Amino acid sequence: NAGVTQTPKFRVLKTGQSMTLLCAQDMNHEYMYWYRQDPGMGLRLIHYSVGEGTTAKGEVPDGYNVSRLKKQNFLLGLESAAPSQTSVYFCASRNRTGGYNQPQHFGDGTRLSIL
Amino acid sequence: AQTVTQSQPEMSVQEAETVTLSCTYDTSESNYYLFWYKQPPSRQMILVIRQEAYKQQNATENRFSVNFQKAAKSFSLKISDSQLGDTAMYFCAFMKHAAGGSNYKLTFGKGTLLTVNP
Known part of the structure; x- marks a missing residue:
């Protein structure tokens, strides 16, 4: 009964370093x-995916890349981390079926600090 | 583009009392969906209640109910008999209906931090 799992939960990076956040459902x-x-600021959408092999930009995509090579995994990459990317990152997923009333299921978040 | 406004950054209420959190939104869509999510200190996002815009009847879920005023584009959340466990950040969210397929994207407000005092 894991649901949505985000890895890692915390990370500190130096400016210019790269890293990948993993989301698995x-x-x-x-x-x-x-x-x-x-x-x-509330939650702002960075990127999203409607299926394996597809990705699309959200509201604030600059500085991030994503990949959905497997249906259960959605990776968020920072190629060259900047202090402005210090934030808490949340992954969410939902079913295609069930209509608009189906909720998005969220992970517990990743706290990322860029020094 | 849709916008969601929560004008109350912080609110507090005494245990067992009733509190109302406000949310307004701006959209040109006629068919859409509205949600309230709760984020306790544990950071997990939990769906509290949802409302379809085409339904006139206000949604209720136990102690939680909404006052949906479509013409005014208002979607407030009422919490009755407040409990200490209701202490959390509450986010209002909007999802538009897209005929022929949807990506089910949510647009969130900035949140209201609710503190329930003993």
């Missing part, structure tokens, strides 16, 4: 999303 969901949450 075991619910066979087609749709997956990456958000960032900043104080006073």
Whole structure:
């Protein structure tokens, strides 16, 4: 009953370093999303995917790349980390079926600090 | 583009009392969906309640209910008999209906931090 699992939970990077955040879901969901949450800003959509092998830009995609090579995994990459990318990152997933009322299922977040 | 506004950054309420969190949104869509999510200190995002815009009846879920005013584009959340465990950040979210397929994207407000005091 894992649901949506994000790895790692915490990370500190230096400016210019790269890293990949992993999101894994075991619910066979087609749709997956990456958000960032900043104080006073709510959650903002970075990228999303409507199925394996497909990705699309969200509201704030600059500085990030994503890949969905497997249905259960959605990776968020930072090629050259910047202090402005210090944030809490959330992954979410949902089923294709069930209509609009189906909720997005969220992971517990990754706190990322860029020094 | 849709926008969601939560005008109350912080609120507090005494245990067992009732509190209302406000949310307004701006959209040109006629068919859409609205949600309230709760984020306790554990950071997990939990769906509290949802409302379809084409339904006039306000949604209720136990102690949680909404006051949906479509013409005013208002979607407030009422929490009755507040409990200490209701202390959390509450986010209002909007999802538009897309005929022929949807990506089910959510647009979130900035959140209201609710503190329930003993």
